[in-house]
Amino acid sequence: MKDVCVSGLGALTPLGASLEEFWSGLVEPSLKFAPPSGCPQVGVPVAEIRSSEFIAGSAVSHPALCDRSALLAVAATRSALEDAGLTTDSCDPGRVAVIVGSGAAGVATLDEEYERFYRQGQLQLSPLTVPKMMSSSAASWISMTFGFRGPAFVVASACASGTHSIGIAAQLIESGVVDVAVCGGTDSYLAEGALSAWQAIGVLSEDTCRPFAAGRTGLVLAEGAGVLVLESAEHARARGFVPRARVLGAGSSADAGHLTRPCAEGMASAMTGALRSASVSRAEIDYVNAHGTGTIANDRTETAALKTVFGVGSVPVMSSTKGTTGHALGAAGGIEALAALLALEHGVLPPTANFDAPDPACDLDCVPNTAREHRTRTVMSNSFAFGGLNASVVFGRL
Incomplete structure (x- = not known):
């Protein structure tokens, strides 16, 4: 391969x-x-x-x-x-x-x-x-x-x-x-x-x-x-070109459940598949660009899925950039992959904007409001869609 x-x-x-x-x-x-x-x-x-x-x-x-x-x-x-x-x-x-x-x-x-x-x-x-x-x-x-x-x-x-x-x-x-x-x-x-x-x-x-x-x-x-x-x-x-990064792996899954209600098990399955495809451990992920739509149901469900995959208390630092870019639907995965790759390249994590106060049900480090310097070698980008269609991709430094 x-x-x-x-x-x-x-x-x-x-x-x-x-x-x-x-x-x-x-x-x-x-x-x-x-x-x-x-x-x-x-x-x-x-x-x-x-x-x-x-x-x-x-x-x-x-x-x-x-x-x-x-x-x-x-x-x-x-x-x-x-x-x-x-x-x-x-x-x-x-x-x-x-x-x-x-x-x-x-x-x-x-x-x-x-x-x-x-x-x-x-x-x-x-x-x-x-x-x-x-x-x-x-x-x-x-x-x-x-x-x-x-x-x-x-x-x-x-x-x-x-x-x-x-x-x-x-x-x-x-x-x-x-x-x-x-x-x-x-x-x-x-x-x-x-x-x-x-x-x-x-x-x-x-x-x-x-x-x-x-x-x-x-x-x-x-x-x-x-x-x-x-x-x-x-x-x-x-052709004598030095690339920006590597695509280490990708995973996808279907909830087979509900058209609009998110499912933590399906999300977790896509992330686990991406880790397996990338041949990296959970501990090697330094940052996750979350789907993070800003709805009550999605964000709580994604929090639960991240805890399932990485373990309670072991979820890597994460953020959602939709508070800054808006939700571009089918384009969101491409835009957020760029955000994850630039975070990898610059060693800076984009913040979760407009963060007014913590939700006890979303008790993760989401880089609230202010960008943060953070050395990364491996990052994940997540997209979880209506219809229970889930996808994750993992990028790494060269």
């Missing part, structure tokens, strides 16, 4: 349109992160997409050809490839995979077209509607834009999509099917109908997201994309 390395990172989030802005925003978060005007029906968009810069000279000749989730994915991929110093001249395009996670690709397009059809009475919709709303559109646009001809598809497992995509991409490289893989997640769910649907579930906060804190009232939706470029260590050496 081939060693898998992380060579490039690309982020497009509410914190900014670059990796530097992303990291700066994580370690010095605004403690008043919230939907504009504090309205739960309004999500938090990417700060700046700079579409003209990202699509220049690419297959995406005009942003109108893409659903917004696909455009975010293309933009983040361009940044990740530049970070990796990778072009079609430095790899075999036929041995580059594109495995992207997305919880609900095409939602923005559907909302726009339904608005025209039902409210405006336009019976003839755009012929671009179907190509734009396809769940696979992000993978297609990435492969067309950058000329990659290896396996390409979208993983759809709700909020675990991005993390699942990283695990699958790493397996393709480990087994020798491809040399390089573009993976991570993208979602733009900030359409009126979709936001109203989330509001109906009753999980949205009316002010801000406070993961693991006593005063938490729910999550804050956001859009974004987080993309990783993975490659085999052999391929990186051949």
